Amino acid sequence: MKVKIEQKLCIACGLCREACPEGAVHPMLNNIHHWFEVLENDCTGCGECLEYCPEPGALVEYEPATA
Numbered sequence: 001m002k003v004k005i006e007q008k009l010c011i012a013c014g015l016c017r018e019a020c021p022e023g024a025v026h027p028m029l030n031n032i033h034h035w036f037e038v039l040e041n042d043c044t045g046c047g048e049c050l051e052y053c054p055e056p057g058a059l060v061e062y063e064p065a066t067a
């Protein structure tokens, strides 16, 4: 399991970034809204960020495609 950010619901508060023990949440480059994204390769699916996100649905659990 991994976690990604649903950009339509995210308010870019940054709490998931602060909570993530893997440093997997990064600001999206070249984005004027300062939105964040989860780097799939760095996310362990620990779920820590889910505890902190104030916006229901902004963090989405998913099964990554197997390479």
Ligand code: SF4
Residues within 6 Å of the ligand: 002, 003, 019, 020, 021, 022, 023, 024, 025, 038, 042, 043, 044, 045, 046, 047, 048, 049, 050
């Ligand atoms: S599930 Fe864990 S590793 Fe993945 S983004 Fe959230 S806090 Fe970071």
Ligand code: SF4
Residues within 6 Å of the ligand: 005, 006, 009, 010, 011, 012, 013, 014, 015, 016, 017, 036, 052, 053, 054, 055, 058, 059
């Ligand atoms: S905690 Fe939720 S609302 Fe805040 S930046 Fe992360 S995904 Fe967006």
